[in-house]
């Protein structure tokens with residue numbers, strides 16, 4: 001699997017980057033965090049839509065689901081993620097509707 | 099005055115994550131980022147310069163950060179990300195007025211039956227401000243560089259002055275790699291969309307026969323692009339053994355005619371760099387070589403088994419090397435022997451500033467003494 005070379009060509013395919021225009025919330029941003037093993041809750045802003053995989057001309061798959069799992073393993077989690085998981089456990093839906 | 103007096107919390111950051119990410123650009127090397135701001139107005143930029151002068155904080159303007167020679171890598175600087183200033187303000191018959199952070203493909207989509215003709219490989223993400231500061235080339239070198247289409251600029255220069263620049267003064271911002279100030283907005287010339295497009299592929303057994311053909315094509319002046327594939331690139335691109343050129347015409351000359359067929363042929367020129375990258379040719383260069391030495395240089399690359407593609411109507415080549423190849427330095431020596439230039443496309447930035455010609459450095463320094471007397475803009479780059 002080729003490694004991300006940080007060209008940035010996938011950025012505009014990312015719905016979250018398009019909305020926020022913040023490089024740290026873009027596939028390239030997440031790729032840098034992955035490379036540097038920085039485990040931060042910012043990764044929970046990724047919607048896991050997979051667009052960046054299709055947009056990458058080099059065929060890179062950042063596998064951000066796996067990265068998110070790793071971030072969780074390190075005990076780092078966003079409060080909304082915690083809430084969604086707890087809602088799912090208790091009510092069976094992400095919104096906590098009884 | 100603090101940054102919090104100028105920018106809302108959503109438009110400034112000094113978090114560790116932002117500092118790590120904004121310390122890099124497409125060069126994939128680290129710098130040192132003090133923080134990031136996302137201006138929304140020229141007024142904010144003007145205030146930012148007061149802050150920067152008072153605190154001796156240097157600024158690095160950034161568009162999409164696709165610069166690949168370290169142009170956006172901060173050297174203990176604050177990064178000014180222009181991507182939130184991305185409005186298209188006015189579309190006229192033959193011009194458009196935009197903010198600097200607009201993405202080129204977004205602009206061309208909005209222009210409908212017209213277009214901005216300089217379209218670099220990075221067109222899906224690169225910004226107009228970044229293209230002007232880099233004086234970017236497009237996939238159709240026939241149209242020339244970005245600077246050719248700039249009618250007027252709105253800038254805040256390194257001294258913090260908000261200026262409207264016309265055709266006689268804009269040149270101090272075109273190709274200056276963010277060292278003279280920040281481009282806030284631009285008035286650009288646009289063209290009616292090109293309809294007739296055809297292509298042809300020519301095969302040659304020797305580079306000298308190929309270069310003869312290229313010289314004839316240049317005289318005919320109807321080729322939008324003349325793309326080179328050496329014998330290694332040809333095979334990887336799915337062509338036969340031999341040297342090839344892929345010529346794209348702005349009329350009916352080519353023998354590949356249907357829209358789909360032309361698009362398929364042209365895909366090759368975008369894909370070749372990715373294919374070479376997958377074959378571990380990860381260091382791509384962008385030398386310029388004059389007409390009279392083109393055949394010699396191509397022959398030298400071929401003899402030394404350096405895969406190469408490039409844009410022959412502007413004499414810019416992309417020789418490709420594996421990581422840590424010693425051939426790169428040999429190529430630089432050869433270039434100087436042939437009166438070529440190390441960079442014909444991607445600029446100098448941080449990585450290649452020592453390769454810039456001293457006459458060019460002196461010219462740039464002289465202009466920047468007036469525009470950026472305290473050397474606050476992109477310090478450490480190009481010449482500083």
Ligand SMILES: Cc1cc2nc3c(=O)[nH]c(=O)nc-3n(C[C@H](O)[C@H](O)[C@H](O)COP(=O)(O)OP(=O)(O)OC[C@H]3O[C@@H](n4cnc5c(N)ncnc54)[C@H](O)[C@@H]3O)c2cc1C
Nearest residue numbers: 161162163164165169219225227228231234235275276281
């Ligand atoms: C895979 C790949 C392919 C490329 N292909 C091409 C190509 O075909 N042709 C080509 O010419 N280049 C090419 N480049 C280089 C680069 O993409 C282009 O120069 C592009 O125009 C830069 O636009 P950007 O918005 O990403 O600018 P950035 O990379 O963000 O910045 C480029 C330079 O402009 C300055 N800058 C940015 N915005 C402003 C502003 N508003 N005011 C003042 N200065 C500013 C920066 O400080 C920097 O020096 C390529 C790069 C990559 C990684």
Ligand code: SF4
Nearest residue numbers: 004005007008010056
């Ligand atoms: S994922 Fe692909 S397109 Fe995106 S930055 Fe990495 S190499 Fe470039």
Ligand code: SF4
Nearest residue numbers: 014046047049050052
């Ligand atoms: S998977 Fe995440 S990073 Fe990739 S495009 Fe979707 S939201 Fe962006």
